[in-house]
Amino acid sequence: MLKKELLEKLDHKDKEQLLQGLQEIIEHSYTIEDEFKELKNINSIILDFLPDALWVFDESGHIYMQNEEATKISDLISKIDSNQKSQELEFKNRTYLVKSTKAGDKLLILATDITEQKRSSRLASMGQVAAHLSHEIRNPIGSISLLAGTLMGRVKLSNKPIVLEIKKSIYRVERIIKSTLLFTKGVSVNKEPFFLEALREVIEDSFEHYARTKDIELNINFEDCEIVADFELLCIVMQNFLYNCVDAIEEDENDEGHILFLYKDGEIIVKDSGVEIEDKNILYEPFETTKLKGSGLGLALSLEIIKAHDGKIELLEGEKGFRICLG
Numbered sequence: 001m002l003k004k005e006l007l008e009k010l011d012h013k014d015k016e017q018l019l020q021g022l023q024e025i026i027e028h029s030y031t032i033e034d035e036f037k038e039l040k041n042i043n044s045i046i047l048d049f050l051p052d053a054l055w056v057f058d059e060s061g062h063i064y065m066q067n068e069e070a071t072k073i074s075d076l077i078s079k080i081d082s083n084q085k086s087q088e089l090e091f092k093n094r095t096y097l098v099k100s101t102k103a104g105d106k107l108l109i110l111a112t113d114i115t116e117q118k119r120s121s122r123l124a125s126m127g128q129v130a131a132h133l134s135h136e137i138r139n140p141i142g143s144i145s146l147l148a149g150t151l152m153g154r155v156k157l158s159n160k161p162i163v164l165e166i167k168k169s170i171y172r173v174e175r176i177i178k179s180t181l182l183f184t185k186g187v188s189v190n191k192e193p194f195f196l197e198a199l200r201e202v203i204e205d206s207f208e209h210y211a212r213t214k215d216i217e218l219n220i221n222f223e224d225c226e227i228v229a230d231f232e233l234l235c236i237v238m239q240n241f242l243y244n245c246v247d248a249i250e251e252d253e254n255d256e257g258h259i260l261f262l263y264k265d266g267e268i269i270v271k272d273s274g275v276e277i278e279d280k281n282i283l284y285e286p287f288e289t290t291k292l293k294g295s296g297l298g299l300a301l302s303l304e305i306i307k308a309h310d311g312k313i314e315l316l317e318g319e320k321g322f323r324i325c326l327g
Contacts, residue, residue, distance in 0.1 A: 050067055052069060073092075076096065080111075088114075096111045098112075134177040171210075183300065188308075189229075196222040202239070219261070237305050241324075242259065242270075251275045252273070252275045259273075267324060267325050269316070313325075
């Protein structure tokens, strides 16, 4: 504050200059305030733009600042040990890499969702093991298949159903091996035109070779038309959906069931009367299954194949089944 005695000693001109200087200071302070507000706003936008959750705590341990991602997982704070510079935490079926650091009297905590990285790493490891086992199993299965074929022509008629069941089981193992190797090495599409009648024959033949205990009615309503796709890969998709349908009916309490394959306007609809899907969240998760039978690769591989065709797979609404859009 300026003293009264000093102001009284100033002449008129000095007072005007002083007032002008004070006015400039005031205007400049307003400019600085506006720039600070704009900077603060930009800073807030940047923080919310971050894909990671960020908390800033003051020296008393209260939240001084946080971004939008942090508010979504606010309950994670109670699990964080701020004394650790780096830690991995499981929270609501997600995995987070949490890092802590000091900045003056503030504590910064950054939580990065690494669920997909962990999943990819896990799948890569599981895929390597599965591929190795598949290669190891392929040779003895081939020998058993050859011996079963020889045995079929030599046993008594009354024993042929037993050999037939052996061949069906071998077929199932061979299919799992083929799916595993295809999934681990990746899907490459070779599109060519073919008629749906050929796909119908594959589905019907697969149905006959797939072991089952119940009376199941299979209906295939395909238009007599030509489509462009990878025939071999699409056969795998149809087989996977067919086997899932049969397995679902086998697990159902009814003694019979029905399966429908319908093609219309570039889409294949698959329905069955079996048990409902128990956990839709792991439908396409490799090596995860709620079924009594299966490796958990069928739908995961099917989705990869359909995506490679620029298509998609969707659950039907209001009824049990899938819609397969070929793109």
